Amino acid sequence: MKLERSPLARPFPDMPPVAGVALRVARAGYKDWGRCDLTYVELAEGTAVAGVFTRNRCCSTEVELGREQVRAGRARGLVVNAGNSNAFTGHRGRAAVEQIMGQVAAHLGCDEREVFVSSTGVIGVPLPRDKARAGVAAALEASECSWEDAAATIGTTDTFPKGALTRAVIGDTTVTLAAIIKGSGMIAPDMATMLGYVFTDAAVEPAFLQALLSAANERTFSCITVDSDTSTSDTVLAFATGQAGNAPLASFGDAGADAFAAALDDICRQLAHLVVRDGEGARKFIEVAVTGAASNDSARRIGLAIANSPLVKTAIAGEDANWGRVVMAVGKAGEPADRDRLSIGFGGHWAARDGLPLADYDEGPVAEHLRGDEVRIDVDLGLGDGRATVWTCDLTHQYIAINADYRS
Amino acid sequence: MKLERSPLARPFPDMPPVAGVALRVARAGYKDWGRCDLTYVELAEGTAVAGVFTRNRCCSTEVELGREQVRAGRARGLVVNAGNSNAFTGHRGRAAVEQIMGQVAAHLGCDEREVFVSSTGVIGVPLPRDKARAGVAAALEASECSWEDAAATIGTTDTFPKGALTRAVIGDTTVTLAAIIKGSGMIAPDMATMLGYVFTDAAVEPAFLQALLSAANERTFSCITVDSDTSTSDTVLAFATGQAGNAPLASFGDAGADAFAAALDDICRQLAHLVVRDGEGARKFIEVAVTGAASNDSARRIGLAIANSPLVKTAIAGEDANWGRVVMAVGKAGEPADRDRLSIGFGGHWAARDGLPLADYDEGPVAEHLRGDEVRIDVDLGLGDGRATVWTCDLTHQYIAINADYRS
The missing domain is CATH 3.10.20.340 (ArgJ beta chain, C-terminal domain)
Incomplete structure (x- = not known):
């Protein structure tokens, strides 16, 4: 069915590049549709990562792996598959994710565990490995794209692409936070949310980034609901490339930490609101x-x-x-x-x-x-x-x- | 709006009178509708009562009073108001309920606490005392009516009247259980349900009747849901008039107790299923x-x-x-x-x-x-x-x- 744009939609904001973040999209063809459905984000060396994940007990392989990966705190790549959630697909689904991680890691010359994968779409169909391989290969070679292109490519039943931007001052450095998110149904708290990604050029230690993201989640994503249904794949990741050159934030004792925390809260709230605005059938x-x-x-x-x-x-x-x-x-x-x-x-x-x-x-x-x-x-x-x-x-x-x- | 009869509706069963139970209905006019909306049930002296009630923290006065009343274990009368739930109406709502209890108690020459009142309908509007007084007076003088009339009169958005019948053998006595229920929306477990009334001519001690009803509730009403919303007024009462003449049941050690318990379970399950069959908009x-x-x-x-x-x-x-x-x-x-x-x-x-x-x-x-x-x-x-x-x-x-x- 053709979904009409939500009457509550917001125009996509004017979002500049974030240093250390390169966006690319490609067509893996996970569904029979004429659109890009694979998003690849390359992250500069030294990028810190933090994540919050669904509490659904029947979570996807991607969520299981992501939970382990964020503990190491470092990321170099992110691949988002749209059209197939790969959830409830057992070892075949897991092999597809590991294949993607290996393929990107070989390209970047990094550890496989620094490559994050998310998938969204139908449950119970293993992600087709051949389509994934070709799609990733195409994305690795693609030209860089805009935030709006990336936001549109991670979407499924979304009726508009969702992005948010904010800034914070750390010491005398202005850092940028840019984020994209997808989600419109199967949205309930208890972690809560869909697939959301926050990117910043700020330098933030992984453990502190995790603490800030978890706290922001409690006040934002965990405070929205569309239909009380909690997805098996909900994921929010925050990446900090450190390219802005600020003194790395490691605790609230550091100058600018409060400002950065407020900015992270703000951008998470913006994202959460956008998801509600695209809630299935939403009119108010x-x-x-x-x-x-x-x-x-x-x-x-x-x-x-x-x-x-x-x-x-x-x-x-x-x-x-x-x-x-x-x-x-x-x-x-x-x-x-x-x-x-x-x-x-x-x-x-x-x-x-x-x-x-x-x-x-x-x-x-x-x-x-x-x-x-x-x-x-x-x-x-x-x-x-x-x-x-x-x-x-x-x-x-x-x-x-x-x-x-x-x-x- | 005119609601069409649920496609899942069941025909009203052929239900004989239960000794010690007299049904009467009247028009109180709680809403501007041309139908009876007040049901009065007179119960023989010595009738035992048990009840289960909503766990909603914002419950109605009727529920608060009912919880206290069942502790004493005896009932002589029941009044059910349809069209106004009298919930969230403070002391004015309470005065209306006490007025009904007093009016019926004076008529029967019994204790006010032996008169049970339930109300269902819009929340937040105090039950109009003048309409209640005239309605009760009319009901006290009315001719006896059928189970189907009573079932229709307790209904609100229900699209069909709901009744159930079963029997059990206690010693050499066959006892009858007859029940009516209303409910179609705001139906969720956690106690669970609407307004339901089970009447039997069996002799059952109040404490044992309560234990059996609570157990049946866990397997029946607490296992249904229409929309996950828990009403402020959910009530199920069981009345045992003792007119069948069996040796009173006081524990599972008594002959026939298992059969009676099974019959009570059965009739509660029938009622619970009927409510689901009239779930708002239900097609399956x-x-x-x-x-x-x-x-x-x-x-x-x-x-x-x-x-x-x-x-x-x-x-x-x-x-x-x-x-x-x-x-x-x-x-x-x-x-x-x-x-x-x-x-x-x-x-x-x-x-x-x-x-x-x-x-x-x-x-x-x-x-x-x-x-x-x-x-x-x-x-x-x-x-x-x-x-x-x-x-x-x-x-x-x-x-x-x-x-x-x-x-x-």
């Missing part, structure tokens, strides 16, 4: 702001219970200020909640406070807010200082059309 | 049979992860044997699972065994099975002896239409 971008919870973790779990509730998501799709469904979702989260202290609102307008519907509740401004394409649900538990913000999209006919009407 | 009844799990509890959680997965439910709606989505759902459950021992099938035909797609997989019989309106998903974890069966329905355009296209 929904922010759920939870305050007054027993803890931040509790607030996040309550926010996700709301964001994952099909009844809440369909109510927003219908522009219905059905705050009763929000109450239901708060209650089902299993977290500390006191019905008589609970307040619910939309876009800054309270509908119920301290467990009671507002006597003078005026649905007018709320209805107007819900007609927009960015909706905020406000929930205050009235219990403590815990707070969290999570993001999701509405649940529409188009989600059903994408996932039921057409055979995958 | 789905049974998920999980074996080989680390434990029965683990099997149930894995089954529910599958049954709650929108991607699995839309795949079944699309008659797509997308077992990769089942793998994903198994993995996201967070339970012990080993990708390389996992087997997945549909209707008794394996698609993948021991972590690998079947080399000689023939999609023909699977496709035929999926075209039917009863679908079974088979999952074997290959780890242990844990097993569970859960039930759900598919996720269709009609679910979106019911919940998004029309304001509630």
Whole structure:
């Protein structure tokens, strides 16, 4: 089926090259489609890497290997296959990944474990080794391409290419962070996410980069959901080439570490939002702001219970200020909640406070807010200082059309 | 909106009266509709009661009171309001429930705490006391009605009335169990369910009745899901009038206790299946049979992860044997699972065994099975002896239409 561009799409940002990062794409032909579907990223010697991966127990070989590889902290290459997730393919799938790692390592003269592989697409079909070999060979020889080309090539059911850019100042050096991501369905937290890649020319020690990425993940990718389904292949990798020449960051004690951490948070949040904006069938971008919870973790779990509730998501799709469904979702989260202290609102307008519907509740401004394409649900538990913000999209006919009407 | 009768509906069974149970309905007018919406059940003196209730933290006053009332173990009356759930209505909602309890208790000359009240419908609007008073008064004076009338009157978005009947032999006495239930959306386990009422003429001690009902609940209502959303008002009550004259059951040591327990399980399973058959937008009844799990509890959680997965439910709606989505759902459950021992099938035909797609997989019989309106998903974890069966329905355009296209 031809998917229309999400009405919530953002234009691709103007993204300059990042020193030490070379992008190339090729056509492996994993599916019968007339587009590039293999992305190869070459990284300068000395590039540090960190990663977060799906917590799905039936994860792909790529995720298993990636988890081991990031421990060594160094990367020289990245290959992303689109159209075949290679998940649930046993030893045949693993052999295909190892073949790609070997092929790129031989080209670069590096250790195989410095070559990262991700795959996305249908589950259960081993990645065809001949197509992979030819595709990698073509990519190794291809001219460099743009960020937008790379972002489009890693996509599958995505309706628009997704990129983000930010900068930070470390000492007297300005470093750049550029990132691309793909994902629109099978998106739920618990690690959370699709395939996302952050590239920076900053010099950052691998262990510190990992700590920063894990922390950013908790506040960004782990706070989004499209359909509560957690992919077997979710991966976010951060690569730091060190080409900017700053004094390497190794801890928060280093000058500029806070700025870099903030920039990493920012770019991860941008990426996470882009995925929600391309959520299957999405017509509205929904922010759920939870305050007054027993803890931040509790607030996040309550926010996700709301964001994952099909009844809440369909109510927003219908522009219905059905705050009763929000109450239901708060209650089902299993977290500390006191019905008589609970307040619910939309876009800054309270509908119920301290467990009671507002006597003078005026649905007018709320209805107007819900007609927009960015909706905020406000929930205050009235219990403590815990707070969290999570993001999701509405649940529409188009989600059903994408996932039921057409055979995958 | 006018809801069409579910294609999975069952005809209402032929249900005889149960000694000690008198059914009456009336029109309270909780909504602007031309139908009865208040059900009153009078129970003989000495009736034992047991109950299971929602675990939603934002539960209704009716649930809070009901939990207290079942501890005393005795019931004389039941009032069910349809069209207004009275949930999240604070002290005004509580006063309305207490008014109903007092009104019925005065009529029967019993303790107020022997009168049970349930309400279902919109959240956040206090039950109007004047309408409740007039409705109860009318019901107290009404002629007795049939099980089907009562089942229709407790319904809200239900598209067909739901009843079930079974019998058991205790000693030389045949006892009858008759039950009605309502529910079609906001259905998820964790207690689980809607409003359901089981009536029997058997004599059963309240504590034993509670133990049996709680056990049956774990295997029936807690094993169904429509949309993963847990209502604030879910309630199942079992009433035993003792009019059949059997020696009262007090433990499994009593003759006939096993037969009664089996009958209670059976009628609860019938009710649970009826709710799934009326799941909002349901076109297919789905049974998920999980074996080989680390434990029965683990099997149930894995089954529910599958049954709650929108991607699995839309795949079944699309008659797509997308077992990769089942793998994903198994993995996201967070339970012990080993990708390389996992087997997945549909209707008794394996698609993948021991972590690998079947080399000689023939999609023909699977496709035929999926075209039917009863679908079974088979999952074997290959780890242990844990097993569970859960039930759900598919996720269709009609679910979106019911919940998004029309304001509630």
